[in-house]
Amino acid sequence: MAGAVKPPRRAYHSPLRADQAQQTRRRILESARELFVDRGYSGTTVAAVADHAGVSPETIYVSLGGKRGLLEGVMDITGPHDSAADDESWWAMVDQVADPAERLAMMAEYSCRILARTRAIHAIIRGAADKEPFAADLGRRLLQARLANQIDRVRREGQARLHIEQIVVDHPHAEPVRGDLPDPSADAAHSSSPTTRPSG
Numbered sequence: 001m002a003g004a005v006k007p008p009r010r011a012y013h014s015p016l017r018a019d020q021a022q023q024t025r026r027r028i029l030e031s032a033r034e035l036f037v038d039r040g041y042s043g044t045t046v047a048a049v050a051d052h053a054g055v056s057p058e059t060i061y062v063s064l065g066g067k068r069g070l071l072e073g074v075m076d077i078t079g080p081h082d083s084a085a086d087d088e089s090w091w092a093m094v095d096q097v098a099d100p101a102e103r104l105a106m107m108a109e110y111s112c113r114i115l116a117r118t119r120a121i122h123a124i125i126r127g128a129a130d131k132e133p134f135a136a137d138l139g140r141r142l143l144q145a146r147l148a149n150q151i152d153r154v155r156r157e158g159q160a161r162l163h164i165e166q167i168v169v170d171h172p173h174a175e176p177v178r179g180d181l182p183d184p185s186a187d188a189a190h191s192s193s194p195t196t197r198p199s200g
Contacts, residue, residue: 029074037120041067075121079114079117
């Protein structure tokens with residue numbers, strides 16, 4: 001008589017353990033980012049990152065695959081906001097804006113934030129690309145991904161795009177959108193214009 005077939009064992013999942021793993025990963029990547037910026041790619045070792053993060057080098061190799069994985073992971077956590085939740089809140093706020101031109105300006109601001117926060121990391125990637133072919137490929141992939149994300153956002157803002165195009169047609173001499181950068185000429189014109197005082 002054949003023995004009874006045992007049911008497959010369920011995979012054990014602990015939310016607490018998963019959360020702890022995510023926190024450890026974040027701590028490792030933040031340590032790697034600090035050391036990469038301070039020492040450059042070639043001057044940073046897995047051992048140094050492990051010591052800074054308070055983990056063993058083996059933890060880094062298992063979770064991130066080594067030094068290359070650290071660099072890629074650093075880019076993953078270096079976005080325009082501190083967390084994915086903050087990022088989602090930002091786009092939810094953008095979706096609530098009724099004016100298409102204002103939404104487009106907020107999208108431009110988002111791009112500027114990305115560039116500002118990733119500038120140092122991109123400099124590290126460019127420096128590593130001189131001796132590490134993977135770094136040059138990483139730089140290209142990051143650029144392509146960023147462009148693809150922006151194109152996708154713009155496509156979803158099709159109505160806004162059409163509206164802006166109509167504004168350009170109706171007002172060909174209007175000032176371009178510059179995000180939150182001040183316009184020196186506007187300030188000068190404002191300061192030189194006579195002040196209108198209320199009569200009385």
